[in-house]
Amino acid sequence: MRISDKAAARLAELGAEVRHGVSMTEQTSLGIGGTTDEVLLARYETIPEVMRLLANEHVPHKFLGGGTNVLVADGELPWVMLHLPKANPGMRVEGNAAYVDASADLGGMVTFCAKRDLGGMEGLIGVPGSVGGALRMNAGAYGTQIGPHVREVELYRAATGEIETLRGSEIRFDYRHTSFAPEDVMLRVKLELPSKSFKEILAGIKICNEKRRASQPLNQKSAGCIFKNPAGGSAGRMIDELGLKGHRVGDAMVSDRHANFFVNADNASCSDMLKLIDDVRDRVHKSCGVELENEVILWRN
Numbered sequence: 375m376r377i378s379d380k381a382a383a384r385l386a387e388l389g390a391e392v393r394h395g396v397s398m399t400e401q402t403s404l405g406i407g408g409t410t411d412e413v414l415l416a417r418y419e420t421i422p423e424v425m426r427l428l429a430n431e432h433v434p435h436k437f438l439g440g441g442t443n444v445l446v447a448d449g450e451l452p453w454v455m456l457h458l459p460k461a462n463p464g465m466r467v468e469g470n471a472a473y474v475d476a477s478a479d480l481g482g483m484v485t486f487c488a489k490r491d492l493g494g495m496e497g498l499i500g501v502p503g504s505v506g507g508a509l510r511m512n513a514g515a516y517g518t519q520i521g522p523h524v525r526e527v528e529l530y531r532a533a534t535g536e537i538e539t540l541r542g543s544e545i546r547f548d549y550r551h552t553s554f555a556p557e558d559v560m561l562r563v564k565l566e567l568p569s570k571s572f573k574e575i576l577a578g579i580k581i582c583n584e585k586r587r588a589s590q591p592l593n594q595k596s597a598g599c600i601f602k603n604p605a606g607g608s609a610g611r612m613i614d615e616l617g618l619k620g621h622r623v624g625d626a627m628v629s630d631r632h633a634n635f636f637v638n639a640d641n642a643s644c645s646d647m648l649k650l651i652d653d654v655r656d657r658v659h660k661s662c663g664v665e666l667e668n669e670v671i672l673w674r675n
């Protein structure tokens with residue numbers, strides 16, 4: 375979608391930068407997706423005004439975080455992509471509290487805190503993506519989830535059109551799911567983390583990295599696990615047991631390393647990946663009677 379010159383001029387007054395015709399193959403870890411205009415916001419505080427402007431100009435939009443858990447449609451996209459401002463480092467520590475921008479890199483946050491002797495997040499070290507994305511879906515790995523550490527979230531509330539702060543106790547964090555509304559935008563978080571020596575945290579990080587390297591296709595383009603695990607089960611094991619590792623539609627392929635990772639083997643389209651997802655879901659349903667739920671977020675036309 376192309377932003378009109380009039381809207382672009384108004385956005386520039388708010389400090390935002392517009393980039394035309396950006397390919398989402400460059401912006402997503404799957405390397406899949408069509409093209410659209412992008413808006414790089416300058417300051418969190420301008421978001422309510424930017425949102426009002428886009429609504430008045432009838433410009434559909436989506437916020438893109440790290441792009442590591444989305445499958446974006448092919449072709450010219452009928453919405454513009456918004457990016458939160460990025461500060462360097464976008465995080466600070468005070469006692470056992472870490473204050474982190476949603477646009478910060480999740481792994482970067484884990485190491486930043488570790489160097490200041492704050493731990494508890496070791497399992498999240500290899501989870502790709504932004505802090506905002508991790509908050510929205512309560513990212514987790516190796517027994518760690520971000521949710522239990524959250525004390526406050528500053529967010530743009532779509533329902534009120536304002537920036538608000540929620541206490542951790544007002545937010546529900548479930549397995550790969552939270553109580554935020556789909557259109558809410560995470561802006562900043564306050565985490566409370568346990569004190570731990572850098573050395574001890576590093577040892578934990580090393581163990582998680584080794585486990586991840588041993589089981590996941592880290593050098594291929596993917597969005598992490600495609601399906602959530604069903605209660606008490608493992609989607610990866612079920613798909614593997616059906617002999618589907620290496621199964622492909624075009625260049626979309628079930629990883630031969632971890633069967634719940636679907637990789638872009640070369641130049642996969644969104645439509646290839648969607649067909650593969652539907653096919654694998656059907657096969658698991660027929661054989662195991664389990665309806666797998668997507669973990670990856672679909673942004674279709």
Ligand code: EPU
Nearest residue numbers: 515516517589598599601602603608610611614631632633
């Ligand atoms: N397994 C197989 N074949 C496979 C994959 C897994 O037999 O192809 C077996 C493993 O041998 C193991 C069991 O299934 O006995 C579970 O596998 P794994 O330890 O890899 O964990 P997972 O349940 O597949 C979950 C998360 C990962 C997270 C790891 C480690 C989900 C959907 N996946 O994977 O998160 O990194 O545990 O904690 O919850 C993600 O969410 O994108 C993700 C990668």
